[in-house]
Amino acid sequence: MNTFQVKLSRYADLILQVGLNLQKGQRLIIHAPISASSFVRDITSKAYDLGAKNVIVDYDDEQLRKIKIEKATDEGLKDFPQWKAKGYLEMAKENMALLNLSAPNPEIFQDSDPSRVALVNKTAGEAMKDFRQYISGGRINWLIAAIPTKEWAKTIFPELSTDDAVSKLWEQIFYTTRVDQEDPVPLWKEHISAMNTRADYLNRRKYKTLHYKGPGTDLTIDLHTQTKWLCAEFINDQEVHFVPNLPTEEVFTIPIKTGVNGTVSSTKPLNYGGNLIQNFSLTFKDGKVVDFQAEQGYEVLKNLLSADEGAPYLGEVALVPHDSPISNTGIVFNNTLFDENASCHIALGNALNICVEKGKNMTKEELDNIGFNDSIIHVDFMIGSGELDIEGERTDGTKEPIFRNGNWAF
Template identity: 25%
Template sequence: MDPRVREHARIVAEHSASLQPGDNVVIDAHPVAEDLVTALFETCADVGANPLAVSQRTGTRFRRAYLRNHDGEFELPSHEMALFEEMDVYIAIRGDANVTETADIDPVTSREYDTARKPLLDERLSKRWVLTQYPAGANAQLAEMSTEGYENFVWDAVNKDWDEQGEFQAQMVELLDPAEEVRIVSGDTTDVTMSVAGNTTINDTGKHNLPGGEVFTAPVPDSVEGEVLFDKPLYHQGREVTGVHLVFEDGEVVEHSAEKNEEVLTEVLNADDGARRLGELGIGMNRDIDRFTYNMLFDEKMGDTVHMAVGRAYEANVGEDNEQNESAVHVDMIVDMSEDSFIEVDGDVVQRDGTFRFEDGF
């Protein structure tokens, strides 16, 4: 086993999940990630935790078979809920044998499936949870990289000094956390403002998403105004969606379009009322993620980018007196901020063309 796999498992167990003796741990992974699952089982044994491996949400053939053959309304699976209620820690590992395994699932079916299972999402998010990536060959292909090159890329982004990364990101948290209003401008295609007043900015150092490398907050749901062109592709439900353009009025998406697979975007926005509002504003700050790989777990952390998610806002971001945007979906999309772009916080420019105010060359 590559020693970097065991280092990855150690960071998940010690830094991200803070495993404790007696913890009931559910590890959700495609079989292609067996090495990392094995290393995590070793770590659980060392700690005295109780691991269980499942393959439920990772694009496997049996999930496709179920959705392709299902007829009627989806029900909430009570036995799966019982498992989540009993667990203390949920570890999800991305890694695919075929990244387009679910590409022929009707978007309406996928939406209805996700909506029916929203209580499971709520239960998972109420526990200690971690989402990470195993560098599988199919994901390397999607990133247009060799397997070895993708392995180096993944583990360089994951196996790093998270205390040092957190200190760098804390400088942006100090600017954003007390802010009232944020404006994002990129070229002639993106100019959007939103209130973040009273909401909390989180310094992502790999506690939930691994790799970490962003700071993120929640917009006040009815405050978003303007338009955004997400110029990096979105890979959702096994399909590439490009050129996503959203227009917001009073916080709600009133116009939308995409150059490719617009129907996927439409079904995301039609999931429920909250899906047409923003649940997250994030700023990428992990400089070890230096290329786009069609993997939002990495791409949203990439330096010189911001991302916005339609749908669910994370409870930890929402201030005590503010409304949490509720939705069955949370779909991130990315804006390239490397050229002809700036981030403005309460009227002051804090990033210009990808360089932060606290970096050399601003």
């Protein structure tokens, strides 16, 4: 095999063996764009070699969604196939593994009516909400990984030819997932161990409030005593360890729903459902967004914040050092999977109950009592830079540096 094929094979192995940690006898569902069919076949073959019971591929076509958004009636936009929602939920209950190959066109819906795009997203979010609880709760092993498309590559490298842009993007994916190294598996184990060490330190300090200061950002976020910091290594209901994002650089927790106050400014574009939202800021009072601005994508952001009652509240707080492999590429990927792992970020919408002690077994009322946010959306956006400082306030009122100039202070 040539060098590219060797790296591509390593990438597939990393996805199945480290990311998903696919188990023998497990059913695998692959959600992917139709342009990724060649790589999907490679993944499928390797999955069966690992003992997969069955591999089911659910192809997606953004162009078909755009046609629907432009031509369907309002009633058609509200129509989601219930058989699909029930099927995914049924397979989740039977311990499926889910691979989501992310290959978006960041600008495909840029000229579409934002309210119609929002209606389609809301309809799908409501229909798939029960299944999404298996994802946000880490109850099944799942993974988001990326594969280039021509459209995505050209938004990042517009000066290159299409073929060169795709090749360049493959290089970056291989680099940021450590697949360009001879044996990436032990490198990933070492990386995960280092992130767990950071999370353990934060848990020992038991911070009650985080204070963010940076250009356009002056924000406080309150944390509950029952929440905990994690890195992106999860354990599902069958005690299987998996890494749900490739690449990943974050250590994260959840805030108290009503405990966010101040203003925060984005530092990278947000690709939300085929639309770019750029140079935006949010102002919070008692947890809720009460004001917002955006140089591009204002209507998209407005619709996002009104998706449901929980949409204008936060559901995640994540720390990512500015000095990290993805950030050091100097590339804005226009893809949250990469950009959120190059920058500290926070997420609007649904909180992750894995960040709560015994959260998987708590009732909705018990989660509500500790300030847990519930929503059909979970949208990360980037707020980190080399100028961001974060302090942690402990229960006795003392403050300690967590980040200085965008990097860990301990």
